[in-house]
Amino acid sequence: MAKDGKSKKEHVRVMVRNFEVGSDELFIIAGPCSVESRDHIIEMAYLVRGAGADALRGGAFKPRTEAGKFDGLKENGLRYLVEAREKTGLPIVTEIMAIEDIPLFQQYGVDVYQVGTRNAQNFPLLHALGDLGVTVLLKRGMGNKVEEWLGAASHVVSRRNKNLILCERGVSTFDSKLFRNMADIAGMAYAEMEDKYPVLFDPSHATGIRKLVRPMSRAAVTAGADGLLIEVHDDPNYAKTDGQQSIYPRELEFLIKEARRLRAEYIDSTAGHEKWMEKLQPNMTIYFQKEYLDDVCALLGSDAERLRVRSYGEDTGILQARVKTGHVGKLKQKGGYAIGRLSMWSSGPGEPATIPMASVEAGGQPKTILTLYDKELLEDAGKKTIDQRYTHLRRLQVRQSHPGDLELIAKAFTTYTDRPLILYQP
Ligand code: PEP
Ligand code: MN
Secondary structure (H helix, E strand, O other), X not given: OOHHHOOXXXXXXXXEOOEEEOOOOOEEEEEOOEOOOHHHHHHHHHHHHHHOOOEEEOEOOOOOOOOOOOOOOOHHHHHHHHHHHHHHOOOEEEEOOOHHHHHHHHHOOOOEEEEOHHHOOOHHHHHHHHOOOOEEEEEOOOOOOHHHXXXXXXXXXXXXXXXXXXXXXXXXXXXXXXXXXXOOHHHHHHHXXXXXXXXXXXXXXXXXXXXXXXXXXXXXXXXOOOEEEEEEOOOHHHOOOOXXXXXXXXXXXXXXXXXXXXXXXXXHHHHHHHHHHHHHOOEEEEEEEHHHHHHHHHHHOOOOOOOOOEEOOOOOOEEEEEEEHHHHHHHHHOOOOEEEEEEEEEOOOOOOEEEEEEEEOOOOOOOEEEEOOOHHHHHHHHOOOHHHHOOOOOOOOOOOOOOOHHHHHHHHHHHOOOOOEEEEEO
């Protein structure tokens, strides 16, 4: 079942060349930490493609914790990446460190602009990338909370650019003698659930240890990662950077096959879990106008029979149906329905709740109360109208009639006209 079937937030898919990142297919980026030479990156591109990768990585501009170390081939690195792309067809992923380099990246048509952990909160850089249409892969800052990471992401997508991919790469750890970082699978899973952009996991930087790349890849995919970013080297002992955490190309082949199997299982199982959880939700009755029947069924992926649709009263034009609690949110989010809750209102403190009413949230505005009640009865009871107690509430005209809920419902539907309305009764 497709990921869109999940009840969480709407997911965005990001195109990298022909690949839909965030779909049911895992997106695998693989390659050496750095572009080391023309021949090497071309060789590595063939190897990772042969192992089943979808994109080639390689740093041309390398951030180094200390000065004086190999910091990349710069423009030549980009040139070689482009050559590797031409030969293999793999899109290229490479780190951008400075705003000034953007024109160069554009000139070489870099497919994915990686923002590394050290620049994860470089807001001017994020804004500059947010103003372009390029695809950004935003790593989590090594000292950033998940909220800060997702906050940084919002700096990119609140601009013009909606092509964002997130990447969890671990956070600083007190156990730094052994591990380069702490692999935060929970952080990754949380971002995947709560943020609408695809989330990848980088087991190489998250651990810093070659033999942990496979178990952490498994863990990440099982926990919902949309893809992996993996460092690979054919001769890691002689790699210019990050050899200790780079796996061999042949190992990559096994890892990718295994990860794709786990992904299929994850997608399947998650769909089953959603159905299971849906069954556990309590039922409620909803009321809506007849003309929306098809729309409601389509939005809920159900039919009139399963929803036990029947008409409400005689000649009211209103239908009632039984749905799960979670369905109401779907109708609101996906269908743009205004949702109103039916309940009983009490005319004063200590008075029994006897007056039917519907509270409707109108686009984040204060709630509007739609009600129909007997004016005299109300005045006798509390000497107060709803309007006096809550000045921000809108009151329907008072009518001298019995406060029947059927009439209330009919009134609510004819009065609340700016959006289709669903009323529900818990
Ligand atoms: C990298 O991907 O090689 C890299 C430098 O990553 P990070 O920014 O996560 O350390
Ligand atoms: Mn690296």
